[in-house]
Amino acid sequence: MASTAYFDVVADGASNRLQFFGSWTIANLGDVDPVVRQYVPSPGVPVVLDCEHIDRMDTAGAWILYRLMRRLSDNRAVSFERVDHDQQALIDVVGSHEEHVEEIPAHKAPLLASVERFGANIERAFLDTKNSIGFFGMLIQVLFRMVRRPKRFRLTSFVHHIEISGFDALPIIMLITFMIGAVVAFMSADILSELGVEIYTVELVTITFLREFGVLLTAIMIAGRSGSAFTAQIGSMKAHEEIDAMRALGLDPMELLIIPRTLALLVSLPLLTFIANVMGFVGGALVCWMTLDISPGMFMARASEATELRHLWVGFIKAPFFAVLIAVIGCYQGLRVEGTAETIGAHTTASVVQAIFATIVVDAAFAVFFLIVGL
Amino acid sequence: MRPMAGTDETIISVRGLRTQFGSHVVHNNLNLDVRKGEIIGVVGGSGTGKSVLLRAIIGLMTPQAGEILVFGEDLTKMDPPERSAYEKRWGVLFQDGALFSSLTVAQNIQVPPREHLKLSQVLMDELAALKIRLVGLEQNSAGKLPSELSGGMRKRAGLARALSLDPEILFLDEPTAGLDPIGAAAFDNLVKQLQQNLGLTVFLVTHDLDTLHAVCDRIAVLAEQRVMVVGTMEDMLAFDHPWIKEYFHGPRARAAKLSA
Numbered sequence: 001m002a003s004t005a006y007f008d009v010v011a012d013g014a015s016n017r018l019q020f021f022g023s024w025t026i027a028n029l030g031d032v033d034p035v036v037r038q039y040v041p042s043p044g045v046p047v048v049l050d051c052e053h054i055d056r057m058d059t060a061g062a063w064i065l066y067r068l069m070r071r072l073s074d075n076r077a078v079s080f081e082r083v084d085h086d087q088q089a090l091i092d093v094v095g096s097h098e099e100h101v102e103e104i105p106a107h108k109a110p111l112l113a114s115v116e117r118f119g120a121n122i123e124r125a126f127l128d129t130k131n132s133i134g135f136f137g138m139l140i141q142v143l144f145r146m147v148r149r150p151k152r153f154r155l156t157s158f159v160h161h162i163e164i165s166g167f168d169a170l171p172i173i174m175l176i177t178f179m180i181g182a183v184v185a186f187m188s189a190d191i192l193s194e195l196g197v198e199i200y201t202v203e204l205v206t207i208t209f210l211r212e213f214g215v216l217l218t219a220i221m222i223a224g225r226s227g228s229a230f231t232a233q234i235g236s237m238k239a240h241e242e243i244d245a246m247r248a249l250g251l252d253p254m255e256l257l258i259i260p261r262t263l264a265l266l267v268s269l270p271l272l273t274f275i276a277n278v279m280g281f282v283g284g285a286l287v288c289w290m291t292l293d294i295s296p297g298m299f300m301a302r303a304s305e306a307t308e309l310r311h312l313w314v315g316f317i318k319a320p321f322f323a324v325l326i327a328v329i330g331c332y333q334g335l336r337v338e339g340t341a342e343t344i345g346a347h348t349t350a351s352v353v354q355a356i357f358a359t360i361v362v363d364a365a366f367a368v369f370f371l372i373v374g375l
Numbered sequence: 376m377r378p379m380a381g382t383d384e385t386i387i388s389v390r391g392l393r394t395q396f397g398s399h400v401v402h403n404n405l406n407l408d409v410r411k412g413e414i415i416g417v418v419g420g421s422g423t424g425k426s427v428l429l430r431a432i433i434g435l436m437t438p439q440a441g442e443i444l445v446f447g448e449d450l451t452k453m454d455p456p457e458r459s460a461y462e463k464r465w466g467v468l469f470q471d472g473a474l475f476s477s478l479t480v481a482q483n484i485q486v487p488p489r490e491h492l493k494l495s496q497v498l499m500d501e502l503a504a505l506k507i508r509l510v511g512l513e514q515n516s517a518g519k520l521p522s523e524l525s526g527g528m529r530k531r532a533g534l535a536r537a538l539s540l541d542p543e544i545l546f547l548d549e550p551t552a553g554l555d556p557i558g559a560a561a562f563d564n565l566v567k568q569l570q571q572n573l574g575l576t577v578f579l580v581t582h583d584l585d586t587l588h589a590v591c592d593r594i595a596v597l598a599e600q601r602v603m604v605v606g607t608m609e610d611m612l613a614f615d616h617p618w619i620k621e622y623f624h625g626p627r628a629r630a631a632k633l634s635a
Contacts, residue, residue, distance in 0.1 A: 026541050033498045059541055
């Protein structure tokens with residue numbers, strides 16, 4: 001159906017006649033456009049643009065002809081000939097807007113743009129940290145206010161979030177800690193049996209889990225599971241102006257949304273940590289039984305004899321800190337969603353990354369602290 | 376080549392259309408012809424399936440029964456590459472513009488030519504700038520992201536994208552919803568002007584009586600799961616049906632008529 005667009009130049013001495021042929025529609029212009037751009041007749045010679053043989057024309061075709069006419073008319077007479085009514089209308093439409101057609105501003109150089117992005121990211125990281133701390137302060141303030149007026153505490157929401165972020169997370173947390181417990185036991189059994197001290201596998205499993213793995217794995221899982229959910233929920237409420245609606249109705253989003261979520265994590269994360277520790281032991285004990293002939297009874301006896309209780313507290317003391325970190329970062333990122341829904345994804349990613357990062361940094365700080373105080 | 380409003384040639388033909396969601400029947404035995412070069416306005420109460428009809432015609436949903444011919448062809452019976460050749464011949468403006476949020480306005484307009492055609496970047500930039508002016512946007516909006524535009528500007532940008540391949544049919548889904556009266560009137564004029572200049576056929580779903588008065592050659596009323604009546608505004612005013620009477624003779628209708 002579509003014939004290609006092309007043109008012939010007929011020079012009769014006095015003037016150059018450009019005859020256009022075919023369909024001057026956007027689909028056919030890819031090849032002819034550069035040729036039109038490069039066409040330069042000798043200066044001064046009048047040019048006639050003959051449109052008689054154009055089958056079809058759209059705004060793109062009209063634009064190219066109009067642009068040619070404008071370019072050539074700098075130093076010679078240019079005229080259209082045998083333009084039918086519809087074609088003339090199109091050329092007029094295009095021409096009436098021509099004065100505004102300018103170059104779209106050039107894009108920044110890619111290298112410069114990436115340096116700029118790097119700088120902006122660093123700035124944002126600082127701002128995010130600062131604002132998260134400020135947000136945490138606000139949270140404390142609202143909590144104190146609530147202590148004086150406990151009626152404002154949303155018990156239903158609190159329990160709901162314990163169920164969602166705690167109870168519903170049980171299967172996945174039990175599974176991963178069981179497997180990590182087994183892996184730790186496998187690795188250490190392999191190396192320790194070469195030294196003939198395979199019984200120490202029990203301590204390795206119990207101490208690493210009580211101090212680090214139980215709480216850290218739980219926190220990372222919760223950051224991915226609940227922290228991201230907090231951001232997405234609050235973010236979509238923000239995008240749909242629900243948060244504004246709450247404020248307009250005299251309700252405090254901090255009380256309604258953020259306090260119940262934070263307190264719920266504060267309850268569920270330590271509980272999950274306990275389950276995580278137990279499942280890590282189960283995984284370790286199973287491997288000890290299978291590969292080292294240490295029966296579960298022996299495992300328990302050895303664990304209670306050789307592992308001190310302080311390891312348990314070292315692990316547990318960290319759980320509430322991680323819970324608050326994850327909740328604060330998740331909720332803060334949710335509230336930072338602005339305007340339309342498309343930023344929710346970016347903030348959810350940021351929430352998970354920052355929460356896991358903060359968890360590990362705080363965990364390392366605790367490790368140094370416990371080392372110094374000798375726990 | 377480009378016909379005046381309302382030639383006898385049929386460009387969209389819907390026959391015996393039946394669409395349903397689960398057990399909820401939206402259309403049953405719906406017939407509608409759109410003539411080449413006209414602006415047809417589709418009206419109806421909420422939930423009568425105006426947008427569903429539009430989506431069925433452009434192939435975003437498959438009807439349970441019936442036949443839809445666009446450009447005289449049944450597109451549902453084609454394989455994707457063949458369909459695509461026809462899809463390039465229409466442009467669609469969705470309700471809120473449906474601009475791609477990660478692309479600037481100019482990039483949005485360049486999506487169809489970039490995907491379907493082989494044009495140089497310079498030409499695409501020139502054409503995008505032309506389309507931006509054509510729909511009445513400021514030139515500096517070319518580099519803006521959709522989130523930086525107001526609702527009315529997003530609609531105009533969406534219209535520019537719909538026009539970017541110089542389509543023969545333009546589908547507009549509630550183009551003036553959410554615009555202020557001045558913006559809505561300007562948009563009506565724009566559609567009318569583009570339709571006349573570019574020789575478009577416009578299929579327009581609307582609630583806006585002013586739009587119906589100002590731009591539509593014919594009006595199709597959806598009611599009772601089918602097209603109740605098709606005709607000019609005069610036909611609508613004379614038609615005897617409770618809903619149509621209320622719609623076209625209500626207080627808002629009188630105001631629109633006065634201003635038209």
